[in-house]
């Protein structure tokens with residue numbers, strides 16, 4: 001039984017890939033620079049050395065090619081885990097993901113499975129250049145046939161990836177890159193929560209904050225600050241964006257009466273819109289305030305010197321908390 | 328042709344069982360360079376490399392690419408390369424000092440960029456990727472403009488139309504299609520200028536690049552594809568992108584490809600001139616593969632020691648494009664110490680200007696987030712801009728109250 005009191009998310013993902021590859025010889029890792037270099041974030045570090053070039057595949061620089069061939073490998077019985085180097089580079093593969101990967105199981109009347117996992121380091125906060133900081137999850141969540149998850153801590157990073165790989169559906173696994181080096185506890189023998197279950201990470205009674213991936217930590221900090229001001233804020237880590245565990249959000253909101261949804265992606269047509277609508281339907285008589293959303297603007301992700309203003313931080317989320325509590 | 332092909336297929340398949348086919352020894356072995364060398368030239372192919380200046384700095388002739396430059400023009404190429412390298416080194420230092428978030432160095436690729444860049448006419452149009460600092464120099468783009476996106480204050484930093492030099496493109500390969508479309512427009516306009524698209528050996532794997540080859544061939548577009556094969560795409564060697572030399576790809580699309588010594592500025596100039604001339608005179612696209620080497624890291628975030636041996640770089644340092652031209656210029660007596668000293672001085676001045684401008688480069692105004700999202704405006708952007716301005720003003724109000732005003 002291995003218990004790591006402090007392990008980074010990047011190392012937990014590496015351990016997860018390792019565990020998946022050991023458990024199932026059909027699991028393959030593929031992508032740009034994933035071999036010798038170990039990926040630009042070193043998430044696949046050492047895997048090629050231990051599993052060989054047949055299972056850890058440096059691909060040509062072609063994202064449509066990566067996902068298209070992953071689909072073919074999956075049809076042949078493999079379980080490819082494809083890495084897209086950065087969020088903004090998934091679009092050359094968008095066609096394969098949306099028109100092919102998502103729909104193939106349905107088109108074959110359930111006769112074929114395409115268990116492709118796509119790992120995408122996403123979202124901002126690392127001072128990068130254009131196309132390296134985007135949050136395109138809503139663009140995928142709108143498409144039926146894909147499952148979408150995003151862990152926020154090492155334990156989830158470890159377990160959710162293995163669950164995604166073991167499952168028979170295509171999963172997009174969004175890795176919060178600015179949290180790669182955050183450390184948290186990992187017990188590799190514990191029994192993990194189901195892949196699509198949301199989790200309450202802070203309990204509170206006045207208001208619910210719902211977030212996933214990189215924004216969970218921001219929301220936990222907000223809850224701490226709010227507590228000092230005498231406000232009791234509950235934080236729900238959604239963990240999964242498609243499907244969303246609305247039951248957990250609903251019971252939290254039935255208790256607190258207020259909901260603020262936080263994500264980095266633009267608010268307009270974002271995942272917050274879906275959550276606000278569903279929770280309003282489910283909890284209309286419990287709500288003391290409209291569901292508020294905090295997120296990115298309807299503008300391209302800005303140059304890095306402006307990202308601190310663009311990204312929802314402590315102040316912007318607290319402001320929304322205050323507004324919700326003022327109703 | 329078709330009938331013959333069908334007949335062949337029948338014999339190949341007809342009656343022969345799998346096992347037999349398996350045992351059969353292949354009649355012809357694939358040439359070595361295609362089987363495993365992934366586009367790295369073996370000795371025979373070295374001969375295919377267009378070269379006008381040997382690594383030792385000796386002038387040689389090529390039957391198809393003659394060029395005759397005055398001492399002044401030759402000195403100009405030298406100056407361009409030295410100043411570009413100096414600018415590049417300055418930018419690398421500024422990144423180390425935290426003034427830039429990232430830098431993509433062109434160290435080693437000066438000849439490919441200056442040679443091709445100086446082949447262009449003012450009315451030609453350039454579509455670069457993100458490392459074409461030397462080409463930008465040739466286009467007259469102020470080098471400090473190139474640094475804004477690496478500092479994180481903008482996503483571009485210059486007006487593409489003021490120097491016919493488009494914005495840097497980070498998504499690899501995309502710009503080859505833009506170049507092709509632009510060239511189709513040039514052709515429709517009846518203009519006689521040409522378009523050039525730069526990309527890397529790694530980018531050559533992108534579907535967009537294949538599609539740009541198809542479009543440009545089908546429409547006979549006046550576009551030159553200039554691939555700088557610096558042999559590495561971050562950690563992946565060219566072998567991971569292709570099993571045939573890249574220049575040979577053009578043939579399958581229906582236009583010529585040529586491989587040029589990318590560390591030979593004269594050859595790069597001569598070949599690019601010829602390709603542009605072809606394009607201008609209605610003969611369609613051409614692919615140039617400049618075979619060169621990335622001497623530094625992919626970017627300042629990269630650690631090449633993880634994936635490549637030092638010896639390789641050392642071997643390429645011996646082929647340094649700047650040294651090569653300098654040796655030639657000195658042997659011909661085209662430069663003297665005073666001239667070289669003057670260039671050093673000019674380099675220092677350029678370095679200082681770049682430092683000063685970058686350090687003084689202000690952060691953009693916060694509200695710039697909402698600028699230029701649409702050309703004609705958009706109600707949602709207006710609403711969000713107003714909300715955000717009010718939110719920010721609330722801090723100013725709170726500060727004022729705290730200060731008792």
Ligand SMILES: Cc1ncc(C[n+]2csc(CCOP(=O)(O)OP(=O)(O)O)c2C)c(N)n1
Pocket residue numbers: 032061063085089092458497498499526527528529530531557559560561621625
């Ligand atoms: C579509 C896309 N995928 C991945 C990347 C990340 N990336 C940036 S540069 C690079 C390597 C490019 O190599 P090459 O085309 O040979 O050009 P070089 O950088 O060597 O000049 C990669 C993988 C990207 N920019 N765009």
